[in-house]
Amino acid sequence: MENKKTNTQPVLTDEELFSPVSHSDLESEKITAPRYSYWRSVFRVFFRKKINIIILSLFAIILAFTYIYPALTDYNPYANLMNASAKHLLPSAAMKLFGKNIHWILGAGASGQSTFDAVWFGSRISITMAFICAAINLTLGTLIGAMWGFSKKVDLVMTEVYNIIGNVPYILFISVLVLIFSAGFWTMVFALTVTGWLFIAYFIRTQVIIIRDREYNLASRCLGTPITRIAVRNIMPFMTSVIVTLAATEIPSYISYEVFLSYIGMGMSDMSLGRLIYQAENSMLTPGWQFEFWSPVVIASIITVVLYVVGQNLGDASDPRTHM
Amino acid sequence: MGKYLLRRILHGLVSIVIVVGIVMVLIYSLMDKQLIFAQDPTYTNLGNNAKTVYQYRRWKEFGYLDYVPYTEYLQALVSSGEISDAKRTEVAAIEKKSSEDPKAVKEYVQKFTQYYESKGYTVKRLAAVMSGRKVAPGGAQQLFAFKNKPLLGRMLKYFAGLIEVDNIHYAQGDVGKRGLSFTLHDPVYGGKFSPAIVGNGTRHKYLLYCNSKFPFVHQNLVTINLGKSYSVNQGVDVFQTMNASQGSYVRSEITYPTSLTEISADDLHSAVYIQGSREASAVNIARFSDDYTGVITVKSGLSKIGYSFVIGIIATLMAYFLGIPLGIWMAQKKDKLVDKIGTVYIVFIIAVPSLAYIFLFKAIGYNLGLPTTFDMEHATKLMYVLPIVSLALPSIANLMMWLRRYMIDQMNSDYVKFARSGGLSEREIFTNHILKNSIIPIVHGIPASILGAMVGAIITERVYVVPGAGNLLTKAINFYDNGVIVGVTLFYACLSVVSIILGDILMSMVDPRISFTSKAR
Numbered sequence: 001m002e003n004k005k006t007n008t009q010p011v012l013t014d015e016e017l018f019s020p021v022s023h024s025d026l027e028s029e030k031i032t033a034p035r036y037s038y039w040r041s042v043f044r045v046f047f048r049k050k051i052n053i054i055i056l057s058l059f060a061i062i063l064a065f066t067y068i069y070p071a072l073t074d075y076n077p078y079a080n081l082m083n084a085s086a087k088h089l090l091p092s093a094a095m096k097l098f099g100k101n102i103h104w105i106l107g108a109g110a111s112g113q114s115t116f117d118a119v120w121f122g123s124r125i126s127i128t129m130a131f132i133c134a135a136i137n138l139t140l141g142t143l144i145g146a147m148w149g150f151s152k153k154v155d156l157v158m159t160e161v162y163n164i165i166g167n168v169p170y171i172l173f174i175s176v177l178v179l180i181f182s183a184g185f186w187t188m189v190f191a192l193t194v195t196g197w198l199f200i201a202y203f204i205r206t207q208v209i210i211i212r213d214r215e216y217n218l219a220s221r222c223l224g225t226p227i228t229r230i231a232v233r234n235i236m237p238f239m240t241s242v243i244v245t246l247a248a249t250e251i252p253s254y255i256s257y258e259v260f261l262s263y264i265g266m267g268m269s270d271m272s273l274g275r276l277i278y279q280a281e282n283s284m285l286t287p288g289w290q291f292e293f294w295s296p297v298v299i300a301s302i303i304t305v306v307l308y309v310v311g312q313n314l315g316d317a318s319d320p321r322t323h324m
Numbered sequence: 325m326g327k328y329l330l331r332r333i334l335h336g337l338v339s340i341v342i343v344v345g346i347v348m349v350l351i352y353s354l355m356d357k358q359l360i361f362a363q364d365p366t367y368t369n370l371g372n373n374a375k376t377v378y379q380y381r382r383w384k385e386f387g388y389l390d391y392v393p394y395t396e397y398l399q400a401l402v403s404s405g406e407i408s409d410a411k412r413t414e415v416a417a418i419e420k421k422s423s424e425d426p427k428a429v430k431e432y433v434q435k436f437t438q439y440y441e442s443k444g445y446t447v448k449r450l451a452a453v454m455s456g457r458k459v460a461p462g463g464a465q466q467l468f469a470f471k472n473k474p475l476l477g478r479m480l481k482y483f484a485g486l487i488e489v490d491n492i493h494y495a496q497g498d499v500g501k502r503g504l505s506f507t508l509h510d511p512v513y514g515g516k517f518s519p520a521i522v523g524n525g526t527r528h529k530y531l532l533y534c535n536s537k538f539p540f541v542h543q544n545l546v547t548i549n550l551g552k553s554y555s556v557n558q559g560v561d562v563f564q565t566m567n568a569s570q571g572s573y574v575r576s577e578i579t580y581p582t583s584l585t586e587i588s589a590d591d592l593h594s595a596v597y598i599q600g601s602r603e604a605s606a607v608n609i610a611r612f613s614d615d616y617t618g619v620i621t622v623k624s625g626l627s628k629i630g631y632s633f634v635i636g637i638i639a640t641l642m643a644y645f646l647g648i649p650l651g652i653w654m655a656q657k658k659d660k661l662v663d664k665i666g667t668v669y670i671v672f673i674i675a676v677p678s679l680a681y682i683f684l685f686k687a688i689g690y691n692l693g694l695p696t697t698f699d700m701e702h703a704t705k706l707m708y709v710l711p712i713v714s715l716a717l718p719s720i721a722n723l724m725m726w727l728r729r730y731m732i733d734q735m736n737s738d739y740v741k742f743a744r745s746g747g748l749s750e751r752e753i754f755t756n757h758i759l760k761n762s763i764i765p766i767v768h769g770i771p772a773s774i775l776g777a778m779v780g781a782i783i784t785e786r787v788y789v790v791p792g793a794g795n796l797l798t799k800a801i802n803f804y805d806n807g808v809i810v811g812v813t814l815f816y817a818c819l820s821v822v823s824i825i826l827g828d829i830l831m832s833m834v835d836p837r838i839s840f841t842s843k844a845r
Binding site for chain 1: 335339340342343346347350351354355356359671672674675676677678679680683686687782783786797798801802809812813816817820821
């Protein structure tokens with residue numbers, strides 16, 4: 001009915017129908033395109049893949065266990081130290097002894113402590129350390145790497161520094177620092193960041209050099225754009241996906257480093273994941289004790305894999321070329 | 325090219341020197357000297373002045389400072405003929421306090437103090453510690469001089485002594501007529517034909533000789549001196565520690581210079597001059613006719629570097645032979661099943677801590693019945709399997725990841741589209757264009773991975789108890805063995821500089837577009 005009504009209403013005259021529209025220079029410059037928000041597109045692309053939702057929820061569970069779970073439980077590794085029957089128990093035996101609750105689903109360790117609690121308290125230390133190290137190294141590395149890539153003078157000096165520092169075995173650096181200070185948490189953070197930023201800066205420098213001399217930047221420079229604006233507006237968007245991908249490989253690598261250093265006896269004194277693995281090494285081949293060794297190993301692996309996959313996929317999603 | 329290479333090598337040498345400097349600052353200046361006594365039972369058992377003297381003596385041995393006790397100074401005066409032995413005994417007896425010294429002693433103490441203070445030493449006199457009327461245990465009076473070594477002097481001395489060329493004026497004391505002689509009949513083989521150069525007055529007796537081992541002709545004329553080990557392998561040079569064979573002795577019938585024939589593991593070709601050593605023991609008198617008695621024993625196993633290299637090189641070869649075809653396959657079947665399985669494998673290796681998957685391989689190998697620990701006495705080929713596999717699998721993943729990445733990047737480039745529109749078959753495009761271009765960065769890494777095999781792998785060697793070179797550095801750090809730390813670092817730095825230069829040369833050979841001469845640019 002309504003359709004008919006509109007069609008059959010010859011209200012407008014010819015003059016009204018063909019009146020000239022006022023022309024505006026400003027309006028003609030506008031480009032009509034769908035509204036584009038960078039970060040909204042990133043999340044749209046990220047959540048398009050169903051597997052990302054699964055992995056992200058796993059990530060949330062891990063974070064909950066590492067940060068909320070230890071706050072809610074009080075865990076004393078030496079509570080059962082004098083109880084000889086509580087040591088090296090399989091999950092079934094531990095649950096029979098202490099009752100069925102979440103603490104004993106991975107059995108009991110060498111001093112009768114709950115392996116499950118030990119693992120999450122350990123991963124809180126390891127993950128916190130990895131995040132702090134990654135934050136420091138990525139910030140320093142990106143800033144210095146950007147300068148390194150832009151300035152030819154800085155490049156000359158920094159390349160030499162890189163060649164020299166790259167040749168000093170990093171185990172030596174770390175162990176000397178551990179010996180000078182103590183084998184604590186912040187020493188470890190300092191040891192991993194004191195030279196760690198250099199390798200990230202080198203990576204960023206190479207990326208900056210690749211993009212720096214592209215035609216559009218050359219054109220931008222010819223038009224008189226100041227170098228800071230080129231850096232922030234032309235190059236930064238390109239680097240976002242690179243930096244996110246880099247973070248994805250860096251954060252798990254610090255956890256692996258920490259595990260490795262603890263294993264060779266140069267780690268920190270806190271009961272981190274690495275130290276748990278180091279202490280339980282002898283239980284690996286003892287029948288019935290394997291749970292103590294494999295629980296921290298498997299949980300460390302799950303944490304690193306989840307962090308890596310989330311980071312990689314976020315890195316893919318933050319590349320504007322995938323936003324079509 | 326030659327000029328460019330020379331500049332690169334010089335550059336590399338400068339950075340090696342700076343690296344050694346940094347390491348020396350790290351271990352000698354930044355680290356607390358006191359730490360070396362942390363697990364030293366002798367130190368804890370000593371008391372009073374003896375403890376102090378022991379401290380300085382150990383610090384000298386570990387290379388922290390120069391330390392000269394008074395008695396040593398007097399001994400030197402005797403050797404140079406300045407004072408007689410009787411005089412030495414007289415003036416060596418310092419009293420409990422410096423004020424009680426007799427006149428003759430005072431004179432020489434004064435001389436000692438003046439001489440060493442003029443050389444920048446600090447002279448320290450420790451008065452006896454008394455408990456009641458008697459001297460307390462370890463409380464005897466002491467007199468010595470010490471000086472901290474400056475970094476520059478330490479570095480100069482280290483690099484000056486790095487390469488040692490044997491000469492006929494090495495041996496001290498009376499060795500008869502000094503000189504080199506060439507013989508066609510090596511005395512070690514009892515007059516059989518075998519050319520050798522034998523020296524008298526040199527450090528090594530045999531400067532050049534032949535035997536049945538690769539490379540058949542050996543020399544002792546030039547030795548590399550990376551520094552002495554103090555605790556890992558007491559008193560032995562780092563280079564020797566890395567290169568000497570290990571395991572059980574290989575005994576064979578040996579005719580000594582005195583024509584005594586015995587079943588022994590001694591390698592007479594390694595004989596080194598040790599002053600007065602023949603007279604020192606009856607065994608040496610029976611065996612040797614001169615003071616060249618310092619021999620190395622022949623052992624059945626490989627050296628530390630040998631084991632690391634055998635495992636590393638096989639793992640590297642395996643990685644290239646498997647990783648490159650797999651990487652190509654993944655790139656060809658992009659987004660298909662093969663690519664997805666490969667990606668899962670790569671994510672597993674990169675994300676999971678290396679310790680975790682090495683232990684996983686160890687557990688799998690254990691269940692398959694493979695030997696999980698290395699045993700030099702009962703060497704079988706099977707015990708190499710697990711370390712090699714553990715080393716190869718991560719490098720395979722790495723190669724696959726990068727080759728796939730490079731190939732996919734090349735696939736989207738314009739020249740590939742052009743070749744396709746020109747009518748080339750996919751096969752031709754793949755092998756002649758894409759592969760050729762994407763393999764170049766891979767080629768750059770080949771020398772590094774081959775030379776890197778000598779360094780050894782820390783975790784793998786530890787987990788499978790391989791007596792390789794990988795753990796040398798961590799062990800040295802744990803024992804505060806400064807000589808080994810510096811030597812090993814120097815070795816690593818040289819390897820990395822050489823491998824980068826070789827990689828660049830190899831890359832320019834594979835890709836004619838890359839040129840290092842400035843003219844061609």
